[in-house]
Amino acid sequence: MKKILSLLLVFVAVASCTDDFEDMNTSPNSPSASGSDNLAPVFTYVQRHAFAETRFNTWRGNLIFGSRFADQWSFSFAGTWFGNAAGFSYNAGWTDAAWDDPYSKVSGNLVALIEGTAVDAPAEDAAINAIARVMKGFFYQRMTDQFGAIPYSEAGTGVPAPVFESQQDVYNDIMAELGTAIADLKAVGATHAYAGNDIVYGGDVSKWIKAANTLRLRMALRAKDASGSTSDAVISAAMAEGSFLSSNDDTFAVDRDYTNADNLFNGYSDVWWTWDGPAARWSMSNTLVDALKANNDPRLFAFAQPIEGGTAGNSADYVGSIVGGNADYINASAFETFSWPNAKIYSEGSDVMPSIAMTYAEAELLQAEVALDAGNLATAQTHFTNAIQGHMEYWEVPAADIATYLSDPSATLVAATAFDQIALQRWFAAYTYGYEAWAVSRRMNVAEQLGFDTKPVAGTGTPGFANTVGGADNVLPKRLRYSSNAVLLNAAGVEQGNSLNGGDDVMTLKLWWDVN
Secondary structure (H helix, E strand, O other), X not given: OHHHHHOOOOOOOOOOOOHHHHHHOOOOOOOOOOOOOOOHHHHHHHHHHHHXXXXXXXXXXXXXXXXXXXXXXXXXXXXXXXXXXXXXXOOHHHHHHHHXXXXXXXXXXXXXXXXXXXXXXXXXXXXXXXXXXXXXXXXXXXXXXXXXXXXXXOOOOOOOOOOEEOHHHHHHHHHHHHHHHHHHHHOOOOEOOOHHHOOOOOOEHHHHHHHHHHHXXXXXXXXXXXXXXXXXXXXXXXXXXXXXXXXXXXXXXXXOXXXXXXXXXXXXXXXXXXXXXXXXXXXXXXXXXXXXXXXXXXXXXXXXXXXXXXXXXXXXHOOXXXXXXXXXXXXXXXXXXXXXXXXXXXXXXXXXXXXXXXXXXXXHHHHHHHHHHOOOHHXXXXXXXXXXXXXXXXXXXXXXXHHHHHOOHHHOOOOOOHHXXXXXXXXXXXXXXXXXXXXXXXXXXXXXXXXXXXXXXXOOOOOOEOOOOOOOOOEOOXXXXXXXXXXXXXXXXXXXXXXXXXXXXXXXOXXXXXXX
């Protein structure tokens, strides 16, 4: 383990004095692949850190950045630690968390797992090797969608200053690798050797094939309008394969356990309950609440709680806060006057929600977009309906309410607005997975559709949005800046990344696929 992790020092920050920075330091009890043919613990370790991060990065990457940049959750209320658009104005420590922690925990262990299960390796196993490559695809898709150009081929290999590769190259390579992994998985048995260590799918190879194929369709559609993408061929291959997440049982997720003292396991529960009062807690955004209210969407009552003293199921008692509010807005807004997320998200009970990276609803909506592009509105409608029903069922919306919603005209695709309708449902389907919700907001114009693409600065003494010049510059952030540790330890790589991204290292620079 020491050998593997020593290779990762290029990414690791100097320890901070804050409580959470214990997660930035390597645990001597972490799993090891060095000199061993038992890689099962490494398999679990990678899944846990790639798909159900510790409090440290769950809080920063998926909440402070992803879910807020997607305008789904907010910190704009009195008593918050994150007022005055914190995060929209550049914060080196938080940005470093979104880079250093994932790279230090995942990259080297992915390399060890892939190389250790390759042909002629001590623990040779074609199924594990292919699944590890699928996990690599999920992980680096998330990373490049946050930063743009990133270390990829050399990440975690021990190269002191790994090269940065363009988002185009990373996307194209992942999509090709997913195709190869799918072929390899189709040639193995129904259950893989590390079933007991597989905290995503419990060893079910067929579900890994579905996840891999759904991921490559997600990526291909995201990149389809970008220069130099291979999306057309990938979309055709994915549709020909035909294996996608096909029910809520296929949800790509990792369970959380609030009873486990290790904050790697209890996720949002730990963030919500560790500190008294609203300091680290969050509310629903007004954008999400109002978008659900607009079409009488019953997911409003599943996603959120009524305001204090309000009545569950009465839409008037569900109120969201603006995202990125200034001090005047925050000081005038009590936490209790806004709706909180469904208690299952931060619960200390047995019903706590898992960490979700991909849903069945998304798989149906991806296929709806393909059908729409092919001019087949009827097929697109079938997938659209399946997605809405499946997602509502996942959130335990009553069957009668689902039927009522699906009978409403808003649940019927109209050719002129079908793309926007699918986009909005993609945004809903990514709720709680801020990384993906933010990507959908950027690529599918949801931010423009719902009006959160800009954050106009309020006048002095006027409640409204904070001034984020020098950070997001009063618009929806397009990417995160590189880690200050990467700048310090791999300046040439960061300079290369900036060049590949086509501009300075700023939050307003559009990514390769963001052409809309």
